[in-house]
Amino acid sequence: MPTMKDVALKAGVSLGTVSNVLNGKDSVLPENRAKVLRVVERLKFRSNLVARTLRTKSSKDIGLIIPNINNPFYPELARGVEDAANKAGFTVLLCNDDRDVRKERSYIKSLMAKKMYGIVLLKPQISRAEAEEIALNMAMVLMDARMPAGSACNVVNVDDRGGIVKGMRFLRRHGHAKIGFIKGLADSLSSHDRVKAYREFLKDEGLPLRREYIFPGDYSLNGGCKAARALLTLSDPPTAIASSNDLMALGCLKEAQRMGLDVPGDVSVIGYDNLDLANFCTPRLTTINQPKYEMGVKGVELLLRNFPHGPGLPGEVAVLPTEVVERESAGPARAR
Amino acid sequence: MPTMKDVALKAGVSLGTVSNVLNGKDSVLPENRAKVLRVVERLKFRSNLVARTLRTKSSKDIGLIIPNINNPFYPELARGVEDAANKAGFTVLLCNDDRDVRKERSYIKSLMAKKMYGIVLLKPQISRAEAEEIALNMAMVLMDARMPAGSACNVVNVDDRGGIVKGMRFLRRHGHAKIGFIKGLADSLSSHDRVKAYREFLKDEGLPLRREYIFPGDYSLNGGCKAARALLTLSDPPTAIASSNDLMALGCLKEAQRMGLDVPGDVSVIGYDNLDLANFCTPRLTTINQPKYEMGVKGVELLLRNFPHGPGLPGEVAVLPTEVVERESAGPARAR
DNA sequence: TTGAAAGCGATACCAA
């Protein structure tokens, strides 16, 4: 592997000149530039990025820490991060922390030891103070998190309140007044926001809040089945069920069918996330879309924009919109 | 950020001693080791991995190049790679090449410039010669590829022939003699192997090979629908359809249902891959499992085993087994 | 505009 020194030698110029050519500095005689370029070509020279990073103290890489790439929500988001990063000349190191704070910390330390430019961290479990401290050394973007105003961390969230409200409104518009809700695991900000939005919507609409209409789900297919069974065997069952994710909505849908109910004829089901599976099941699932790819893109955008040449700029917070994707699993309420 | 020099200073020992302590060399006086460790702790010192890599000319990272993490086949494989790599103290850089040779080459070059330890490359599009050349500089594992014996590249493949044969046998055992086949895009080794296996199976069983029973699919949901329509409207339609991936099998299944056919009552459908969706659809899809996670693990295993301290050892090839996962979409043939 | 030289922060060798 040839080095810049080799190039300099063969081209009959100094190391600095080669560096200047390679970095597009214009203080180089055209003739020298040409010579250097020719040698670079001939030797198939490629800069050693490690040396560059050592010298400049920052690589052109960003770390992406997510719970688990196996969760169908994340590949698209990861792709958004990668595409946006690539476009800006950065590459992405993917890390799955399995929602384990220890793993999360360990990855962060490793990313720092690698002198990464920045980190995109989903569902952070570390404390705010820890996050702030990291943001001193590298660009930082949090997703699905809440930080105090003035924080050095950038934050990208999704309008979960709005998503639920839109879904509920959709159901209302189709005449539903008795709407059940399947909660998710109470471990994340977004999950919390979704139930809250459900409650508030009911209140705003002057609809009664029935405790038995809220079922504690676990984000799993089976959790959705259980919820459906519980909700639909009530003496006065809901005519529509809103789930806080697609997987449970699917379970719900399947269980309703198993009970001999027609979806959406007898009961409407509405999901959340808009995963691929929402398109693959029968009936296709009406659901709330989260802009997964765009979340990734936006994250990188903030990352790069607010850390142009080291720290300084305060963080920014972006809230991305949700929307209902109308398909087949929800329709008009029908008297039973 | 403190450096090893700072540690050496505060601990009153030399740089070399600190290095030896940190790298677990035993030629250090226990008392000195303790001193160093104490200072490391106090200063929260962490080795700069970039400097280490520059000096040693190889990082503890491996690159993983896949077509697209958005394709539901890959997340699990990627997870296998990451887990196995982590266990060995390595981290993984994920790259999506979108099946574009140019992107593939560009990523490889970038990985080399970063002095990565090795590369796991899926469905390589570069030439064999190119692959061999890369293997001179870093550990290399190819997946879904064929290399000549004696190659420096390691290869991990899946027993696609066997998978198809097992699926066909399963159908035969249930009395099917008229079996349709939906091909995939002819762009990969595995795709090619699957049709071939289908043909040979028919021959071995003494069953007629009917051209009209082989439909050219495109791996998409819609491709599966079209295939079903074509195959099932034949004057003498097949009683079972084997698809070369799950997505087309799902499309096939849905189209059959739309045509008023019962699956598996009227027609059996069998997929390939065993993606999550195979479990989520109705009826649940009987399919051929590919050991995705294990492929990733095996890849890293070969990578590490055959490149312990630089090149030298020849590559190894591993073929992982497939198996039929019996669910609900395939059953006994029935006279129509 | 260019060249010479000083670092970046580790590892590794050699002498002591």
Add this chain to the structure above:
DNA sequence: TTGGTATCGCTTTCAA
């Protein structure tokens, strides 16, 4: 066992 020093390959400053 330890300390001193050269070195990895680049960027960056400073004089010329």
